[in-house]
Amino acid sequence: MTTFYVTDDACTHGPGSLSEGFQEDHIIECDFHGGCFDIRDGQVTAPPCMEPIKTYKVVPHDTAVVIEST
Ligand code: FES
Numbered sequence: 366m367t368t369f370y371v372t373d374d375a376c377t378h379g380p381g382s383l384s385e386g387f388q389e390d391h392i393i394e395c396d397f398h399g400g401c402f403d404i405r406d407g408q409v410t411a412p413p414c415m416e417p418i419k420t421y422k423v424v425p426h427d428t429a430v431v432i433e434s435t
Contacts, residue, residue, distance in 0.1 A: 378413055381398070406420060
């Protein structure tokens with residue numbers, strides 16, 4: 366079963382775009398200064414980042430997935 370995770374693209378430390386970073390397992394690394402986040406809950410896993418990124422709930426819907434925005 367495939368699991369989807371959705372987060373904001375913007376790094377909370379600066380101008381980094383996380384979609385241009387590097388992902389391994391559940392950790393995404395910003396390519397600007399190497400800060401890391403857990404894509405499951407947005408928590409910081411490596412400095413220099415201090416603030417978590419926003420994550421969104423993903424709901425399977427027929428052959429698509431729906432992202433719940435709050
Ligand atoms: S801008 Fe992402 S770690 Fe600095």
